Amino acid sequence: MKIAQVTPLYEAVPPRLYGGTERVVAHLTDALVDLGHDVTLFASADAETRARLVPVRDQAIRLDPAPLKSDLASHLVMLHEVLKRADEFDVIHFHTDMIQFPMFEAVADKTLTTLHGRLDMKDIGGVYERWSQFGLVSISDDQRRPLPFANWKATVHHGMPGDIYQASSQSQGYLAFLGRISPEKRPDRAIQIATALNKPLKMAAKVDAADKVYWETVIKPMVEGNPLIEFVGEIGDHQKSAFLGGAEALLFPIDWPEPFGLVMIEAMACGTPVVAFRCGSTTEVIEDGETGFLVDTLEQAVAAAGRAQLLDRDAIRARFDLRFSSTAMARRYLDVYGDLLARRPYAPMSMRDSIMAVHPLIEPRSFVANQA
Structure with a gap:
């Protein structure tokens, strides 16, 4: 299976010090590779991974000594890079909350989004009502309580390499x-x-x-x-x-x-x-x-x-x-990926054409280069 893992850019993958989401992505990615899958990780250049790394920033944001930096800009650049390559993957697995939803509407059925944070904040519910076509994974059943109506596909508890x-x-x-x-x-x-x-x-x-x-x-x-x-x-x-x-x-x-x-x-x-x-x-x-x-x-x-x-x-x-091993976590995600693939309808339009129909500003030559 060809899988893209898309991580937040705040910490290295895995983090050098404190950090949760990026640590989970690191261990999930390596476990999927160990299980024989073709995995591409979109992350900052200081990531350490057994997957194919697509570096989208020179280093993670939090420990970057630059006095002025934009986390929004860096994440938008990363998502643009993922979108250009979307046709390469069977599954695109996001760990970036909701920021990708408007950009990936044309390929929502090949995406999965794991929500890593609390969900009881004002305004969040409206996002998951508006973009209900995106399948979601919770990291505990309790996490779902504020959003019982959301498009939940599974709960997958975190795992770590023993x-x-x-x-x-x-x-x-x-x-x-x-x-x-x-x-x-x-x-x-x-x-x-x-x-x-x-x-x-x-x-x-x-x-x-x-x-x-x-x-x-x-x-x-x-x-x-x-x-x-x-x-x-x-x-x-x-x-x-x-x-x-x-x-x-x-x-x-x-x-x-x-x-x-x-x-x-x-x-x-x-x-x-x-x-x-x-x-x-x-x-x-x-x-x-x-x-x-x-x-x-x-x-x-x-x-x-x-x-x-x-x-x-x-x-x-x-x-x-x-x-709670990382292998147990990876196997549970593979079950979710498999279900996602099984439910995907046949699309006569190529992935490139469907994306271009919604996002015509993406350079066509990037798709040609990637498919060569």
């Missing part, structure tokens, strides 16, 4: 928080849980510009005033096995409709149980009493973190291998 994580059979006695310092992630709860248990807490987290005030006024004073808390900062994939594997439990004390939560399965890959608040996707990812604990209150979280060491770390890793 070989980049080393499971640890024994912890080093500390609790871990990994993610972003933001109000919805509730790092304050993590600090409160660790303090109540008198256990060390290591926090490996990114502070976005939008969250600097929250960090400076709420979290930083809690960190600096507590000898149990160690703020590590952002870490990359190569550091996660040691960080998560050494933890007695990962604290996931969220207070928002988390669409998936990669950090939960990263912890599971290291054999580390997860203490998660029952919110968003957590009930779909965590098996209560087996791979961690689901809680509703701070008191329950403290009690759960206190008994996390009783769970079988080898069994937690085994559940990751069964449910």
